[in-house]
Amino acid sequence: MSTVPSASVSQGSTTTAGKGKRPRPPFGVPALSVIAVLIALFSLLPLGYVAYMTAATGWDTAAGLIFRPRVGELLGNTILLILITVPLSLVLGVGGAWLVERTALRGHRVWAVALAAPLAIPAFVNSYAWVSAVPSLEGIWSGVLIATLSYFPLVYIPAAAMLGRLDPAIEQSAASLGLGPWAVFFRVVLPQLRIAMTGGALLVALHLLAEYGAFAMIRFDTFTTAIMTQFQSTFNGTAGNMLASVLVLFCLGLLVVEVRSRGTARYARIGSGAQAKPTRLRLGVFQLPSQLALLALTVLAFGLPCWLVLRWVLLGGSAIWDAAEFIPALLQTLAYGLTGALVTTVVAFPLAYLAVRNPGWFSKALELSNYVTSSLPGIVVGLAFVTISIRLLPGVYQTSGLLIAAYVLLFLPRSLVNLRSGLAQAPKELDEAARSLGKSPWLAFLKVTLRLSAPAAAGGAALVFLGIVNELTATLLLSPNGTSTLATEFWSKSSEIDYSGAAPYALLMILLSAPMTYLLFQQSKKVAGQ
Amino acid sequence: MTEQSPSLLPAPRIAPAIASTTDPHLEIIDVTKNFGAQAVLKGVNLSVAKGGTTAIVGPSGSGKTTLLRLIAGFEYPDTGSISLNGRQVAGNGAWQPAHKRHVGYVAQDGALFPHLTVGQNIAFGLDHSALDGGRRAVRDRVAELLDMVSLDPAMAKRRPHQLSGGQQQRIALARALARKPELMLLDEPFSALDAGLRVATRRAVANVLNEAGVTTILVTHDQAEALSFADQVAIMRGGTLAQIGNPFVVYTRPADRATAEFLGDAVILDAWMEGSLATCSLGGIPVRRPPAQGAVQLMLRPEQIRIAPDGPIRGVVVDTDYFGPETTVRIRLAPKPGAGSDHRFPGGGEVITIRHWNASITKPGTELCLRVVGEGVAFPVEN
Numbered sequence: 001m002s003t004v005p006s007a008s009v010s011q012g013s014t015t016t017a018g019k020g021k022r023p024r025p026p027f028g029v030p031a032l033s034v035i036a037v038l039i040a041l042f043s044l045l046p047l048g049y050v051a052y053m054t055a056a057t058g059w060d061t062a063a064g065l066i067f068r069p070r071v072g073e074l075l076g077n078t079i080l081l082i083l084i085t086v087p088l089s090l091v092l093g094v095g096g097a098w099l100v101e102r103t104a105l106r107g108h109r110v111w112a113v114a115l116a117a118p119l120a121i122p123a124f125v126n127s128y129a130w131v132s133a134v135p136s137l138e139g140i141w142s143g144v145l146i147a148t149l150s151y152f153p154l155v156y157i158p159a160a161a162m163l164g165r166l167d168p169a170i171e172q173s174a175a176s177l178g179l180g181p182w183a184v185f186f187r188v189v190l191p192q193l194r195i196a197m198t199g200g201a202l203l204v205a206l207h208l209l210a211e212y213g214a215f216a217m218i219r220f221d222t223f224t225t226a227i228m229t230q231f232q233s234t235f236n237g238t239a240g241n242m243l244a245s246v247l248v249l250f251c252l253g254l255l256v257v258e259v260r261s262r263g264t265a266r267y268a269r270i271g272s273g274a275q276a277k278p279t280r281l282r283l284g285v286f287q288l289p290s291q292l293a294l295l296a297l298t299v300l301a302f303g304l305p306c307w308l309v310l311r312w313v314l315l316g317g318s319a320i321w322d323a324a325e326f327i328p329a330l331l332q333t334l335a336y337g338l339t340g341a342l343v344t345t346v347v348a349f350p351l352a353y354l355a356v357r358n359p360g361w362f363s364k365a366l367e368l369s370n371y372v373t374s375s376l377p378g379i380v381v382g383l384a385f386v387t388i389s390i391r392l393l394p395g396v397y398q399t400s401g402l403l404i405a406a407y408v409l410l411f412l413p414r415s416l417v418n419l420r421s422g423l424a425q426a427p428k429e430l431d432e433a434a435r436s437l438g439k440s441p442w443l444a445f446l447k448v449t450l451r452l453s454a455p456a457a458a459g460g461a462a463l464v465f466l467g468i469v470n471e472l473t474a475t476l477l478l479s480p481n482g483t484s485t486l487a488t489e490f491w492s493k494s495s496e497i498d499y500s501g502a503a504p505y506a507l508l509m510i511l512l513s514a515p516m517t518y519l520l521f522q523q524s525k526k527v528a529g530q
Numbered sequence: 531m532t533e534q535s536p537s538l539l540p541a542p543r544i545a546p547a548i549a550s551t552t553d554p555h556l557e558i559i560d561v562t563k564n565f566g567a568q569a570v571l572k573g574v575n576l577s578v579a580k581g582g583t584t585a586i587v588g589p590s591g592s593g594k595t596t597l598l599r600l601i602a603g604f605e606y607p608d609t610g611s612i613s614l615n616g617r618q619v620a621g622n623g624a625w626q627p628a629h630k631r632h633v634g635y636v637a638q639d640g641a642l643f644p645h646l647t648v649g650q651n652i653a654f655g656l657d658h659s660a661l662d663g664g665r666r667a668v669r670d671r672v673a674e675l676l677d678m679v680s681l682d683p684a685m686a687k688r689r690p691h692q693l694s695g696g697q698q699q700r701i702a703l704a705r706a707l708a709r710k711p712e713l714m715l716l717d718e719p720f721s722a723l724d725a726g727l728r729v730a731t732r733r734a735v736a737n738v739l740n741e742a743g744v745t746t747i748l749v750t751h752d753q754a755e756a757l758s759f760a761d762q763v764a765i766m767r768g769g770t771l772a773q774i775g776n777p778f779v780v781y782t783r784p785a786d787r788a789t790a791e792f793l794g795d796a797v798i799l800d801a802w803m804e805g806s807l808a809t810c811s812l813g814g815i816p817v818r819r820p821p822a823q824g825a826v827q828l829m830l831r832p833e834q835i836r837i838a839p840d841g842p843i844r845g846v847v848v849d850t851d852y853f854g855p856e857t858t859v860r861i862r863l864a865p866k867p868g869a870g871s872d873h874r875f876p877g878g879g880e881v882i883t884i885r886h887w888n889a890s891i892t893k894p895g896t897e898l899c900l901r902v903v904g905e906g907v908a909f910p911v912e913n
Binding site: 433434 | 599602603604627628629630631632633634635637638639641642643644645654655657702705706708709715
């Protein structure tokens with residue numbers, strides 16, 4: 001009667017959860033909650049580190065380090081970058097999504113994938129391609145160019161997914177109320193895209209704050225590049241820490257702005273249910289200009305970087321394929337990617353399970369803590385882990401375990417979002433049906449819940465893998481001596497202006513990322529509205 | 531609805547349920563259940579006879595599904611106890627988890643496993659090692675079960691999403707029957723089906739369970755379903771069972787006004803009770819076991835009020851709703867001049883709603899003669 005305790009435990013669970021009609025998971029909610037709280041506390045480490053460092057520095061020193069022209073310059077650069085890049089990405093992303101989803105664009109199926117494709121090219125590879133072709137690229141406008149081309153798919157993908165499932169009946173009602181196509185777009189369609197747009201804009205802005213490689217390559221200074229420079233010169237200086245705390249404030253501010261501007265849009269979302277397919281607007285004379293515009297965008301964002309990388313590969317010939325160098329890098333990247341994906345999925349499971357089966361303020365708070373952490377740039381997480389490990393646990397500094405832990409924190413939400421939707425497809429009723437058919441709670445969980453959420457878990461793991469393969473900043477800070485991944489190897493080569501030598505690594509990263517990007521694109525269609 | 535059958539004698543198909551409570555299959559005693567601050571079940575007592583069919587019927591939110599989940603073992607009662615075959619399975623420190631109760635459960639949407647075929651779904655609960663002959667025996671058993679629920683054995687290879695709603699429900703039933711449970715719980719299994727399919731599926735399920743001799747508890751919010759399916763109906767309201775009895779009794783002699791109105795259309799009139807005769811605008815109506823004397827409320831079922839040329843009561847048609855086979859007719863009863871001064875003799879003038887098959891004689895404005903057949907039910911006046 002091993003299940004007797006779980007039954008008595010469950011009684012407590014309903015009171016701790018504070019919320020009504022919830023089923024009893026096979027393992028007690030309290031046990032799960034303890035694990036989840038530990039994970040959440042762990043994920044708050046970087047934030048805690050920044051707060052502690054700021055407090056420990058003392059106000060006078062901190063003020064002296066923060067209020068100086070250099071920080072003002074960085075602030076100006078960063079704000080300007082965000083203010084220009086985010087609107088541009090919104091225009092390209094939403095415009096592209098609208099053309100692909102709602103107009104009679106020829107070949108819209110191909111365009112739908114083509115516009116998501118730039119996501120397969122890491123921003124620092126994109127930057128490398130451009131710089132290798134136009135060495136004079138420098139400063140804010142180059143930053144804007146590369147960032148926009150790299151990140152507009154972050155707006156495009158959710159916007160396209162949302163547009164594809166907007167109820168056309170609402171637009172038809174608007175038309176019957178006397179609105180023309182343009183008025184329908186601006187007064188009915190665009191407001192419904194609000195969640196997708198604010199979410200996409202937040203992602204773009206956070207990427208701008210976190211990106212190191214792409215901006216370092218074109219010598220454009222942001223907070224992240226400045227922190228990295230500080231770290232490389234003084235290792236763990238107070239100045240770097242203060243820059244990090246300003247950067248963290250920036251990220252938190254963006255989160256608040258996003259929550260505010262999302263406003264009540266969440267509640268106005270249309271319900272589920274069968275709905276007609278949206279009608280496509282005829283383009284007429286705009287067909288050709290639209291095709292040309294999309295062609296130009298795709299060529300700049302995807303075709304050109306790919307071609308440049310290939311060109312460097314071809315120019316380098318066989319000399320650049322040094323098996324002793326790139327095979328270990330490839331293997332280590334795969335090892336980190338797979339391990340990180342696996343660990344992240346395992347860590348995300350209790351959180352997702354609690355969120356789906358036991359919703360309430362408690363699981364909301366847990367999710368929020370992870371959400372906040374995931375908004376922190378890799379450089380801050382890296383810096384926090386370096387300092388904490390050196391001070392408290394010198395044994396783990398520069399171990400692969402620490403690097404994996406950083407990956408888990410950075411990419412946990414990718415797994416979480418997928419697991420949540422997967423678990424939602426394994427409702428408790430199925431679990432109960434299995435139990436009423438004589439399966440013990442554990443067996444029912446294994447054969448039904450776990451089995452049904454497995455595809456979603458795999459999808460989430462794939463996205464974590466994609467993130468790890470293309471991660472540069474935290475990897476540079478935390479990787480053990482002698483470790484080389486595709487990203488770090490690419491970085492050291494391209495920093496030495498060895499464009500040919502870096503090309504194979506860029507190619508491998510793109511090849512590894514391509515299928516995952518396609519997967520992400522496919523998934524966005526399914527979980528639109530999330 | 532024939533006009534010549536005023537008989538209100540109990541129909542013969544009922545009664546074993548209550549007679550054999552000495553040896554109940556399922557016994558629920560004083561069960562309460564709270565979710566947080568919300569009391570969902572406030573002391574439920576129910577006894578179900580072996581082989582009987584019980585319907586728990588009530589509006590949504592009355593706690594009926596919670597009760598079913600307690601019986602299945604998905605939830606734990608706060609107080610009270612649940613016994614199966616005389617053995618306590620929940621309450622007073624005893625606890626038997628769901629998978630050891632041998633209780634079949636069919637959920638509202640069937641809850642078929644989407645990742646398994648129909649055959650694998652049905653075989654899910656089978657103890658493979660217990661079946662001699664391995665795979666072949668499993669396949670035969672699946673075919674047998676599919677046949678039992680009148681489905682083609684070839685269906686075993688299909689996926690749940692390829693089936694219609696009615697088929698899914700029958701598969702869910704076959705899956706639950708595979709383990710030969712002695713008690714089957716049905717949680718609104720027909721409510722997701724459209725009207726025509728619902729009746730056919732309900733009848734098919736009732737036949738299967740009846741032939742298998744399985745004690746059945748059906749939870750539903752549809753009173754017609756409850757009355758037609760079960761030989762014992764328990765009406766749930768606000769976390770307690772307001773009345774338990776055979777369908778005929780609960781329909782014709784509801785315990786209170788709310789139950790009366792929940793189970794079907796009711797004509798409620800002010801009346802004056804003296805002895806066992808209630809006087810109202812429809813004349814003197816006999817009442818069995820009146821709860822009070824003096825002012826009461828009298829309940830009649832619409833079908834007890836007939837249009838008859840020689841009827842003693844007059845009324846004028848106000849308006850009608852035509853439904854095809856029958857017409858709902860609202861009739862204003864003729865006022866009785868002078869009677870209004872005496873509170874013992876209601877003054878008439880009330881509007882009542884009855885049903886009639888012939889729309890041509892119920893045009894608005896027509897004066898009709900009415901007759902009441904059978905007994906009424908009196909309730910104390912609500913304040």
